[in-house]
Amino acid sequence: MKKTVIGVIGCGVISNTYLRDIKRLCPELTVKAVADALPEAAMRQKEAFDIPAACSPQELLADPEIEIAVNLTPPALHTKVNRQILEAGKHLFCEKPFALTMEDARATIALAEEKGLVIGCAPDSFLGSSLTTCKKLIDDGRIGRPLYVCMNMMSSGVETWHPKPENFYREGGGPVYDMGGYYFSALVTMFGPAESVFALGGKGFEERTIYTPERFGSVFPVEVPTHYSALIRMANGMIVNANFSFDIWKSNMPMFEVYGTEGTLEVPDPNMHGGTPKLYRKEQTLAAAYGGEDPAGGESWPVPELAQNVGTYVRFLGVKDLAAAIREGRTPRVNAHLALHVTEIMISVMESARTGQKVILETSYDPGI
Ligand SMILES: NC(=O)c1ccc[n+]([C@@H]2O[C@H](COP(=O)([O-])OP(=O)(O)OC[C@H]3O[C@@H](n4cnc5c(N)ncnc54)[C@H](O)[C@@H]3O)[C@@H](O)[C@H]2O)c1
Known part of the structure; x- marks a missing residue:
């Protein structure tokens, strides 16, 4: 089976858990690139997790192979980065909170619908x-x-x-x-x-x-x-x-x-x-x-x-669910309407x-x- 290609934007604390878990628990996914506003942060995660590329968010979003972009930036930037991801034609997985206002949350969902893209959002616990x-x-x-x-x-x-x-x-x-x-x-x-x-x-x-x-x-x-x-x-x-x-x-x-x-x-x-x-x-x-x-x-x-108990503190199930939902043409369990209500x-x-x-x-x- 062809692997779903992922890019991760935001290489701070929680990226350690995502990159560890996607690597060890998601054989159907591959992380092709990591990006951060701080180039050294992206480079650190590239080396720590043996990722093919460290680059800027813009370079990551310009890569046609990347299907899903995972947004691990701080909450105040979620809407801005979510919109960049969707504008670039990528499916989106966003860390929580999905947005800081209902207007932003609704506008992000409307943009995804307009572009025919799928949104998944943490928490996935x-x-x-x-x-x-x-x-x-x-x-x-x-x-x-x-x-x-x-x-x-x-x-x-x-x-x-x-x-x-x-x-x-x-x-x-x-x-x-x-x-x-x-x-x-x-x-x-x-x-x-x-x-x-x-x-x-x-x-x-x-x-x-x-x-x-x-x-x-x-x-x-x-x-x-x-x-x-x-x-x-x-x-x-x-x-x-x-x-x-x-x-x-x-x-x-x-x-x-x-x-x-x-x-x-x-x-x-x-x-x-x-x-x-x-x-x-x-x-x-x-x-x-x-x-x-x-x-x-x-x-x-x-x-x-x-x-199956895969470990008490893991961060991969939502990305896995989103990728499977896109492949199967179904709504993800970690879907935008759950994110909006929460x-x-x-x-x-x-x-x-x-x-x-x-x-x-x-x-x-x-x-x-
Ligand atoms: N830290 C945790 O244990 C934890 C757990 C679950 C969820 N989260 C969520 O994950 C998200 C990130 O949290 P964190 O603790 O990893 O934050 P962090 O501050 O450690 O890392 C955020 C990273 O995003 C980068 N960044 C900032 N603006 C950017 C931009 N415009 N483009 C690209 N990169 C940019 C920063 O340089 C930094 O490396 C938050 O939404 C948080 O709620 C964190």
């Missing part, structure tokens, strides 16, 4: 083994009718590990743009579209300190809210409460739990592709009332692993926090795609 297993457990009724979700992305920020953390604290940054996509794409692929959002926001610290070795001790200003508490009503009536924070040193809040009429499902970290879901059934709680013992011995109910939920959380108003969502999403 809902295609991984843990979230696939969770969806199957829910669809099979293992927790009965789902009622509520509690999700918490409680972190102290990225400056302990990311060498350039400033982008996470200016326009296009913040914990919702950075992490919301993982939680919201898991949410809507499990339960269908969201309907409305209300949120409050806060900024715990006016400045942040960098803790990575090269710039240890440097301080920079925080320009955006770094904590959001949101309430979301799903179209199926479920109620979701969600916290996204860069201001928390330590938390014992559940990362992602689903509460149903017959039990509780503890969903593994939606930023990861592996992990074991934990299921707790109502008969465990009721056992004592019937004079018996918890049939699972106080532990979670055993669940099968329904999909983008609207994220933007609505931040807009509601800014205005104090509940936001009724305009977009929807069909998880059957």
Whole structure:
């Protein structure tokens, strides 16, 4: 089979994971070129991953062999680079967030449609083994009718590990743009579209300190809210409460739990592709009332692993899905309408926090795609 030829634009931190995983886990794909606004960054990845070419984004997009361009630039540049990719006639895979405004998101999708090109967008972690297993457990009724979700992305920020953390604290940054996509794409692929959002926001610290070795001790200003508490009503009536924070040193809040009429499902970290879901059934709680013992011995109910676990932190499934969808003439699972709906939920959380108003969502999403 002829390999699908990929070009990667943006050779920063996450390109290490994409280039590693496409190489080791996607025999049907080949990365022909890497490009960056900084030539030395592209050259570094060319050498580290044995890629045929390091070049400028313009040179990469002028290569007729490249079918899919993967956009791994910082969020504030996504729309600009996405448009360049589509204008050059390439299919697009974009890292999250898809866009910083709904106008940009819609215009990018319209451009792709006009050009007959296909868009895929991260997060793709809902295609991984843990979230696939969770969806199957829910669809099979293992927790009965789902009622509520509690999700918490409680972190102290990225400056302990990311060498350039400033982008996470200016326009296009913040914990919702950075992490919301993982939680919201898991949410809507499990339960269908969201309907409305209300949120409050806060900024715990006016400045942040960098803790990575090269710039240890440097301080920079925080320009955006770094904590959001949101309430979301799903179209199926479920109620979701969600916290996204860069201001928390330590938390014992559940990362992602689903509460149903017959039990509780503890969903593994939606930023990861592996992990074991934990299921707790109502008969465990009721056992004592019937004079018996918890049939699972106080532990979670055993669940099968329904999909191959290729590693807990990987970044390749979305690109693989997009390439397969183009070959097969189908809509990718990581499709533009999912990206648009997830983008609207994220933007609505931040807009509601800014205005104090509940936001009724305009977009929807069909998880059957
Ligand atoms: N770092 C992570 O762990 C992580 C994880 C998942 C997703 N992401 C997403 O991946 C994207 C990139 O994140 P990162 O952490 O790798 O960022 P980064 O800052 O480490 O790297 C971004 C790279 O893009 C380059 N760049 C900037 N403007 C460009 C342009 N116009 N054309 C070409 N290259 C340009 C920069 O020179 C830099 O090398 C973001 O959207 C982020 O949300 C990052």
